[in-house]
Amino acid sequence: MKLHSKRLLSIWDHHTYSAHKKKIKKPIDGLFIFQSLFSVEAFASRPAQNLTTQLAKRTADALLEKVRALRNDINQQHRQLINDCDSEDIREIIVNEPIDVAVESRHYTPASVMLMKVFLSCDAYFAALYQARMEGELTETEMQHHRTSTTVQLDELLRNVHRTCLSFHKVRKEAEAKT
Numbered sequence: 001m002k003l004h005s006k007r008l009l010s011i012w013d014h015h016t017y018s019a020h021k022k023k024i025k026k027p028i029d030g031l032f033i034f035q036s037l038f039s040v041e042a043f044a045s046r047p048a049q050n051l052t053t054q055l056a057k058r059t060a061d062a063l064l065e066k067v068r069a070l071r072n073d074i075n076q077q078h079r080q081l082i083n084d085c086d087s088e089d090i091r092e093i094i095v096n097e098p099i100d101v102a103v104e105s106r107h108y109t110p111a112s113v114m115l116m117k118v119f120l121s122c123d124a125y126f127a128a129l130y131q132a133r134m135e136g137e138l139t140e141t142e143m144q145h146h147r148t149s150t151t152v153q154l155d156e157l158l159r160n161v162h163r164t165c166l167s168f169h170k171v172r173k174e175a176e177a178k179t
Contacts, residue, residue: 001116002098005126007147008119009099011154012102017099028162034103034112036165037063041109043172052172059168064111070157071118073149078125081146085137095127110113118157122150 009017014027041064043056103116126147139166157161 001101001103001120003101003119003123004096004098005123006096007151008123008126011151011158012101012119020046028158030115030158031103033158033161033165035107035114036162037067037111037115038107038109040165040168041111043168052175055168055171055175059164060109060111060163063164064114066157066160066164067111067114067118070153071114071121073153074118074121077119077146077150079130081125081128081132084104085132086135095130118154122154 003012006017012030014029018034037060040056041060043052044060046053046056074136086111129146132138133140138146
């Protein structure tokens with residue numbers, strides 16, 4: 001996965017890309033949630049069809065729907081921006097070189113890949129916002145408002161998925177202890 005936005009890189013992997021001097025010990029970042037989504041999906045793909053497997057499948061489906069909903073929302077905002085702006089690109093905008101983010105392909109699941117698509121959609125949207133700003137379609141304040149709004153949505157999704165995964169594993173462990 002390649003990202004241009006340093007802010008998105010920091011949200012994806014706090015330890016590697018954050019500019020903060022004091023690192024958070026256990027950040028809830030994209031990489032952590034990527035692994036959490038894989039964990040739930042791993043339980044959902046177990047061959048044994050017991051209660052925990054059924055719970056894992058329902059949880060994995062619900063998580064996929066949440067992540068997909070945010071990706072669709074960001075893509076809608078991006079399309080709206082493109083429709084609202086003049087299609088003539090007057091100046092060539094130089095963006096940061098993309099940074100290749102290493103992601104374990106063996107951890108690809110429908111939900112974890114969709115999470116990657118959320119980050120890629122955000123990155124494309126941020127680039128379009130910058131382009132619109134440089135061409136006078138948006139003020140600096142408007143551009144920052146859109147970026148901040150999207151970043152807040154992304155942070156909320158990560159925290160929501162984290163809570164759901166924690167709840168799943170708590171219930172799973174309780175159910176496995178009873179059997």
